[in-house]
């Protein structure tokens with residue numbers, strides 16, 4: 001079967017290169033940076049949260065050795081309670097080669113446990129590393145709106161909201177109220193049709209099915225509808241995966257096409 005590719009090698013060259021991409025298995029980013037960890041499930045998209053699973057297994061001992069930001073007995077014993085890691089704040093400054101960096105893949109920067117001062121420190125690092133593109137994804141855009149005047153919003157910061165179904169489409173309205181230079185939607189895990197998602201003012205859409213042992217199926221029509229809505233609105237579209245038992249189970253092709261378009265090219269000549 002012939003495979004068409006949209007993106008990367010075309011107008012929206014990712015420029016990240018395979019070396020840096022090896023730092024993460026997430027197709028739309030080059031590296032992850034976690035100055036915060038831990039979260040609380042908030043909507044259906046969280047039901048099989050990968051970060052929660054990892055916190056209770058692989059990183060459990062490491063997380064429990066760090067005090068939670070809200071010091072209660074319950075939080076001390078919960079590896080997924082929000083934790084702040086000041087020693088990780090400078091990590092992107094040490095990466096001199098430009099990268100796309102997923103901020104807090106194991107948390108949500110706007111979770112209510114994190115103080116404004118802690119959030120501001122994360123933003124300060126992004127300001128100090130203009131060579132990178134920071135991809136910050138939240139399910140709590142209300143708090144981003146609350147801080148839209150206090151926080152710096154550098155041009156290399158992409159703010160996204162998770163929208164797994166139309167039930168939480170209101171997050172897009174909040175996103176549009178922020179001062180983020182690049183605004184995107186992550187429709188992963190895609191749990192229902194999003195054909196009517198408002199896309200005016202949106203710069204990028206990522207979609208994908210769920211993966212893991214309890215993955216909920218992703219309907220072909222939902223993926224096609226999202227792709228077509230993006231095409232109609234002229235919004236770059238990235239289809240991450242179909243999902244299934246593993247993230248690679250179903251591959252990445254949607255109607256035989258790989259969709260890997262980014263909203264902004266990564267400038268490999270950008271200086272720290």
Ligand code: SF4
Nearest residue numbers: 039040041046049107
């Ligand atoms: S918001 Fe993200 S990190 Fe937090 S519980 Fe939901 S899926 Fe997990």
